[in-house]
Amino acid sequence: MPKYGMTIDLDRCTGCRSCMVACKIENNTTQNAFWMYVFRLEEGKFPDTKISFLPRPCQHCDNAPCVKVCPVGARYKREDGIVATDWDRCIGCRYCEVACPYGVNSFNYKDPKKSQYMDWEDPDIQVATAGAVPSWANPSLNEKYGSENRSIAGSNHIKGVMEKCTFCVQRVEKDMLPACVDTCPTHALQFGDLDDPDSAPSVAIKEKDGFKLLEDRNTQPRVTYLGSPFGPGAREIERPSVKD
Amino acid sequence: MRGFLTILTILAGVVLAVVSYFFMAAPLGQSTNESFSNPRVPFAATGFVIGVALVFISAIVYEVLPESDSESV
Amino acid sequence: MATLTNIPVLPYGVGRIRRGWIASAAVLLIIFVVGVFAYSRQFIHGEEVTGLFDVGTRGGAPWGLYVVFVVYFVGVSTGLMLIGIVAELLKIGHMRSITRIAEGLAIISLILGALSVIVDLGQPLRGIIGFFQYARPMSPFFGTFTLVVSGALFASVVYLFLTVRPDAAILAKRKSGLATFYKWWASGYQDTPAERARRERSSIWLAFGILPLRILAYSTLGFVFGLQVGRPGWQSALQAPGFIILAVVSGAALLILVAAAARRIPGARDELSIPTFSWMSNVMTVLLVVYLYFLLAELLTTGYTSTEASWRVTDSLLTGQYAVLNWVSIGMLVLATGMGGWQMVMRNYSLSMMVAAGGLVTISAILQRYLIIVPSLTTGALLPYKEGTYAPTLIEYGVVVGLVALGALMFLAFLKLVPILEIQKEND
Ligand code: SF4
Ligand code: SF4
Numbered sequence: 111m112p113k114y115g116m117t118i119d120l121d122r123c124t125g126c127r128s129c130m131v132a133c134k135i136e137n138n139t140t141q142n143a144f145w146m147y148v149f150r151l152e153e154g155k156f157p158d159t160k161i162s163f164l165p166r167p168c169q170h171c172d173n174a175p176c177v178k179v180c181p182v183g184a185r186y187k188r189e190d191g192i193v194a195t196d197w198d199r200c201i202g203c204r205y206c207e208v209a210c211p212y213g214v215n216s217f218n219y220k221d222p223k224k225s226q227y228m229d230w231e232d233p234d235i236q237v238a239t240a241g242a243v244p245s246w247a248n249p250s251l252n253e254k255y256g257s258e259n260r261s262i263a264g265s266n267h268i269k270g271v272m273e274k275c276t277f278c279v280q281r282v283e284k285d286m287l288p289a290c291v292d293t294c295p296t297h298a299l300q301f302g303d304l305d306d307p308d309s310a311p312s313v314a315i316k317e318k319d320g321f322k323l324l325e326d327r328n329t330q331p332r333v334t335y336l337g338s339p340f341g342p343g344a345r346e347i348e349r350p351s352v353k354d
Numbered sequence: 355m356r357g358f359l360t361i362l363t364i365l366a367g368v369v370l371a372v373v374s375y376f377f378m379a380a381p382l383g384q385s386t387n388e389s390f391s392n393p394r395v396p397f398a399a400t401g402f403v404i405g406v407a408l409v410f411i412s413a414i415v416y417e418v419l420p421e422s423d424s425e426s427v
Numbered sequence: 428m429a430t431l432t433n434i435p436v437l438p439y440g441v442g443r444i445r446r447g448w449i450a451s452a453a454v455l456l457i458i459f460v461v462g463v464f465a466y467s468r469q470f471i472h473g474e475e476v477t478g479l480f481d482v483g484t485r486g487g488a489p490w491g492l493y494v495v496f497v498v499y500f501v502g503v504s505t506g507l508m509l510i511g512i513v514a515e516l517l518k519i520g521h522m523r524s525i526t527r528i529a530e531g532l533a534i535i536s537l538i539l540g541a542l543s544v545i546v547d548l549g550q551p552l553r554g555i556i557g558f559f560q561y562a563r564p565m566s567p568f569f570g571t572f573t574l575v576v577s578g579a580l581f582a583s584v585v586y587l588f589l590t591v592r593p594d595a596a597i598l599a600k601r602k603s604g605l606a607t608f609y610k611w612w613a614s615g616y617q618d619t620p621a622e623r624a625r626r627e628r629s630s631i632w633l634a635f636g637i638l639p640l641r642i643l644a645y646s647t648l649g650f651v652f653g654l655q656v657g658r659p660g661w662q663s664a665l666q667a668p669g670f671i672i673l674a675v676v677s678g679a680a681l682l683i684l685v686a687a688a689a690r691r692i693p694g695a696r697d698e699l700s701i702p703t704f705s706w707m708s709n710v711m712t713v714l715l716v717v718y719l720y721f722l723l724a725e726l727l728t729t730g731y732t733s734t735e736a737s738w739r740v741t742d743s744l745l746t747g748q749y750a751v752l753n754w755v756s757i758g759m760l761v762l763a764t765g766m767g768g769w770q771m772v773m774r775n776y777s778l779s780m781m782v783a784a785g786g787l788v789t790i791s792a793i794l795q796r797y798l799i800i801v802p803s804l805t806t807g808a809l810l811p812y813k814e815g816t817y818a819p820t821l822i823e824y825g826v827v828v829g830l831v832a833l834g835a836l837m838f839l840a841f842l843k844l845v846p847i848l849e850i851q852k853e854n855d
Contacts, residue, residue: 144484151811166810173384175657181568182561183380183391196391201557202474202549204489205568211657211809213483217549220475258388269473270549324809327656342735344811380563392561399562399573406578410585410636413629417589418614421621 112303114191114277116291117311117320118165120337122298125150125163129290129299136278136289138248138266140225143216145265145275146290151344161347162340165299167290168193168214168275169323169331176206176215185272191332192277194255194262200271207272211327214274221269250280277301304332356419363412371405374398436601439846440692452839455832462829465822466546474549476822486815488804492823493547495796496830498648499677500540501575502670502792505645506678507533508583510710512634515590521706524698524848525686529678530590531841532685534583539834541576546826567654570647579644582637587845589629592616594850605844645674652799660729660740660803669721672714677792679711680763683785685838687778689847698848705776711788712767715760722757736809743806748816749798756794763787 125148133139133146149164170193171177176185177193184200187193195206207215223231230236230244251264256279263280265273278288282301286292291299302309311334318336376382378398381390393399437443469476480487511529514522548554562569595612598605616622649667652658683704690696729741744753763784770776805815 142481142485147484149811164810172386175655177385177390179566179568179655180391181563181566181572182557183393183563184561186388186391187385189387199553199557199561200550201554203547203554203568204479204549205566205651207482207489208804209655209657213481213808213810213812215483216481216485217489218473219477219479219549220473256388258392272549327809329656340811346811346813375564379569380561380565382565385565390565391563393563397560399569400559403559403573403577403581406573406640407581410578410582410633413585413589413633413636416629417592417622417625420615421619 111189112191113305114170114282114301115304115311115332115334116167116170116277116288117300117314117334117336119298119300119314119318120163120335120339122296123148123163123165124296124298125161126295128293128295129165132289132293133275136248136281137264137276138222138226138251139216139273140218140222140265141227142225143265143273145214145216145273147214149340150347151340152347153341153344160341162344164335164340165290166212166214166323167333168277169212169329169333170275170277172330172332173328175209175211175327175329179205179209181205188256192279192282194260194276194279195272195274196260196262197267197271197273198261202270202272204272211324211329215272216265216274217272218267218269222266226266248280253280255279255283356416359419360412360416363415364409367405367408367410367412369405370408371402374401374405436603437598437605437846438850439694439842439848441598441843441846442603442605444843448839448843452836455836455839458832459829459836462826462832465825465829468822469546469826470551476820478818478820478823480815480817482804482808482815483810483812486805486813488801488815488817490547490800490804491817492797492819492827493543495793495800496827497540497543497547498670498796498800499793500536500543500830501571501645501648502674502796503678503681504533504536504540504579504583505641505671506675507536507682508579508637508641508678509675510678510682510707512586512637515630516634519706521700521702524700524703525682525707527590527845527847527849528686528689529682530583530587531838531845531847532681533678534580534587535834535837535841536681537576537580537583538837539830541580542830542833543827544572544576546830567647567651570644571651574640574644574647579637579641582633582640586633586637588612589626589633591845593618593626594846597850598846608844642671645671657809658803659734659737659807659809661799661807669718669725672718672721673792673795676711676714676718676788679707679714680785680788680792683707683711683781684789687782687785689842692842692847695847701776701778704778704781705770708767708776708781708784709771711784712764712771715764715767715788719757719760719764736807740802740807743802743814744798747806748814749802752794753798756791756798759787759791759794763791 127148129146130144130148137145139145147166151162151164153160170191174193177187181203182199182201184196185206204217207217228235248264254260255262263276281288287301291301300310300314302311304312306312314336315334320334320336321339322331322334378395378401379393479489479491481489507529511526515526545551558572562572592613593616595609596616596618599609599613646667649670652661653667655661686699690699729737743749766780766784801817805817
């Protein structure tokens, strides 16, 4: 059984947000959901300012508060370390979202098909598309994964359930890299088996000092950041406009 | 008889609650694999609820059971 | 019993439907239907019709009014049950007359609490089965679900069933449309010395069973918040005890309001006398002082020892977006404490003043829950997300008001089935 983990080299990240886009395309996430989010941060006072970037996927914590609190075991830890959400079992209590210190969860407040960038079921739009399948609809998200065959991949399923980054379980189980890792133009993101000393993240960890995000919360993340953390008083420069 | 049945109900309730909490529901402790997300016996939580309920039903058993002739207070 | 012809067959308006009752029930029913309509919108369209949003990039609160009322309803229920049982256990003379109101209300508000949970879920139908099928002891919700909703509800119903049983036996002997119902309820109770002795003994045992269960159950609800590493402002050892104190305070406040209204029930006025109310008012006042002390202690500890994030939460309460709500709420609590304290010192109790204090505390207790739950979600982010906001929508208000109306309807029905005061006494 592999022990999946990710490294994020902050010195390499240019804040281009390609990973955010790749994630959206792979997982068909809705307009308001950013399973991968890149903070663009600023510290200090003009002219003594410092810019930094912080990609933030789900940390797939080993001691995950979200897993602990899920009342029905819909949010669970797989043996390979992926923290998954079973949208067939989730009752939509949003406790996991409240418990997560990193704010990575997104809830389907409405039918996700209606909060895509375009509602393909809208009759007006169907005039143009002639009822075609949305070009982006990723069929592998509807398959079941893992030893227990559970519905855990991707977004865009039903309303009233929780969703979040899955480490692209539908790709990882087919020996591909998560979409964000595959896309990053500067190779800031690395993904692989942490038990294998030659895997990309293991090598990266050996070469550079790292830290875990909010280490003091004892969540034991599977994501390791390389380089130095943002300083106190860091603030977001801008954020994508969020609308329904 | 009355006392015996009452205590029996309480005991049955406590045992059912304890057993379903510790041995039938999903295991306690830090989750390391899929098994922590599933109850070991389905509907174990219902067992716990019934157990707690039984403890209180004992009061009904104690009070409502019809008097027998041989009985003193 | 000499003037049997003058008194109705069943006491305290039980079984008799009057015009006023029908009018109130009709109004409540309409409000309830409006609530059902509001909920139907949410059921069909999802929770986008509420003011709830994700934390993080969206800057919202995933828990809002519904969770506030889960905590409020279950709290009131806990408080009422504690008051009722302690009064019965200690045989506090003046309090005997309100124990039954307290027990009835406790059951009703527990049902409302359970419904508020369901209303909050994104997948309500799944939730009802899912809890029974999958509930995991690791989740603090397990305790809330099993102990509060099932255990406590069940225990309270058993308790009410047994305490009313002697009364039901008396009423079953009178000729009325409800005689069969009471006969079933009395289930063979004959008021023999042996049965009385058993009643006495089992009420004590039940009390000793229910008290810890209730305290434990409500503490688990406190843990739902108190054990969270990810939410500054919630993680506090005072969370659980503070929850219990506020529960009893809000229970006493609601009891004062309902008991004052119940004085209009024929024959109840003499029993629900000023000493009864003053006793409740004193309980409320003393515990209010304790609660205010808790608030202060909490504030000082976060003020001196806190991290940046939890200070941000506190600051939003003191000077930020929740400051107005917070200070109004605290002002109301202080005012109510003052009113109660004044009456206690002067030994001169006025019903209208106690009712006013009860009203203030009830509103403020709801606000307090809001101020515990929401600010930590919107302003307690640990990563540099922007500050969020939450404003409940009309749908949410509609659903909550509908739930309250449903509770009032249930209480009206309760009044017509169960004598609101013990009748055993009059036969003694
Ligand atoms: S980052 Fe949040 S959602 Fe992801 S595993 Fe940790 S607690 Fe759970
Ligand atoms: S929202 Fe779903 S996954 Fe999250 S805690 Fe509730 S049931 Fe579990």
